[in-house]
Amino acid sequence: MIIKHIIEGKRNSFTWFDVCDINESDKNVLIENHELNPRHIAYATDQHERARYDQQGNINILIYNLPVKKEDTVNSFVLEPITFLIKKNTVFTFRSKALEIDAQKIITKATCYDASIRTLIFTILYQISIYYQNAIDVLNQTRDYYLSNLHKISNQNLIQLSNVERSLVYLASGIKTNLLVLEKITENQNSRKLSQTEKKLLHNIVIEVHQAEQTVEIALEVTERISTTSNNLLNNNLNDVMRFLTVWSLVLTIPTIITGFYGMNVALPFAKGSIAWVNITIATIIMIIILVIFFKIRKLF
Structure with a gap:
């Protein structure tokens, strides 16, 4: 499904195409009507593509990872990418339905920031970067629940703790790769003139991701210790x-x-x-x- 948004800024206007759960019909529309390269679309729709920032010809590619809750497992998260393709005055975002974003809220904020393609992208990145902290909070609550029930630890509880630990490892990996992407964006933008608003947005994103990095490291260390303690208790029982x-x-x-x-x-x-x-x-x-x-x-x- 392709949702078109026309965003009017004070200086110029641009178009945002939000592509959700792309199908063959959507691919044909993007190739024929918007002259996107099939290779770029393949990058954008690859669920295993690593987070990165790259420039290929007249198209900039930005792939950013964020956590998604697994439906078939309780309190377990995996990483899925959201991909940005920027071509002239048009930006395309590719995501799955599981990656929920509030388009109207993003557009409103980007417009308040004197809308540009960069402010739109930075606004989206900031919103989805908060997902990491939310996911960590959910995993911490799950871990604390099992911590309060260590006296009746079971194999099922250990499986749940291992899911929490695995999810935290995924989150830590996603945060690190996202930080590398943000560092590359910062380096590439140094040669360009960013407005004060864009600099502030980028700075806020970096701060949010660094905070998530510290939080997930603490959460992972605590979970590993609790998992070890739980194994010892189970062995003792x-x-x-x-x-x-x-x-x-x-x-x-x-x-x-x-x-x-x-x-x-x-x-x-x-x-x-x-x-x-x-x-x-x-x-x-x-x-x-x-x-x-x-x-x-x-x-x-």
């Missing part, structure tokens, strides 16, 4: 269960051994008499009690 089963298997071995001996057709002590089974039962119970007391003293119970 397993050891307790195995020790309990081992102790009781030893205790229950006594009556098995005694009844096995007296079940043989041979002469054994206390095997004769009408109350022989009572004597054998009492002797078995006494031996079990002695063994249990021994395990209690050794703190194996």
Whole structure:
């Protein structure tokens, strides 16, 4: 789907085409009506394309990563790119439906900033950069929930913690690549004249991304420590269960051994008499009690 926005600035006007979940019909329109190169469209629609800023002929390409919540997994995030193609007075954005942006809000802000293609792009980048902090907050809340339930940790909880940790690793990777892109944009724009508004917007984006970088590093370190602690607790619980089963298997071995001996057709002590089974039962119970007391003293119970 292609949504067209015509943005009127104080100095000039330009067109923004917001391409969401592109299909073959959209590709043909972009190639035939807007003379975009199929190779550039392939870059823009590649979900695995790394974040970067590049200039190819008369087209500038900007690919920026942002977090998207996975629908099939609880509180798990992956990275998806949003791609900008800038050609003269036209800017194209390519994104999936999962990457939600408030177009009207962006246009309003960009217009307030004396709308230009750069202010529009910087406004979008600032809005989606905030998504990182929101995603980190969600993951921190999930992690804290499992932290409060460490006393009843389970394999399922460990899986959820591993999802949180994996998501944080994805976010940290996306933030680092985005910072490299922002640094390259800053270097390339030094030779150009940016307005004070554009400089301020770019500066705010960098600050927001640096803040997200510090936050995700702290969150990842805390999550890794909690995950390690959870594994230790689960292993300790397993050891307790195995020790309990081992102790009781030893205790229950006594009556098995005694009844096995007296079940043989041979002469054994206390095997004769009408109350022989009572004597054998009492002797078995006494031996079990002695063994249990021994395990209690050794703190194996």
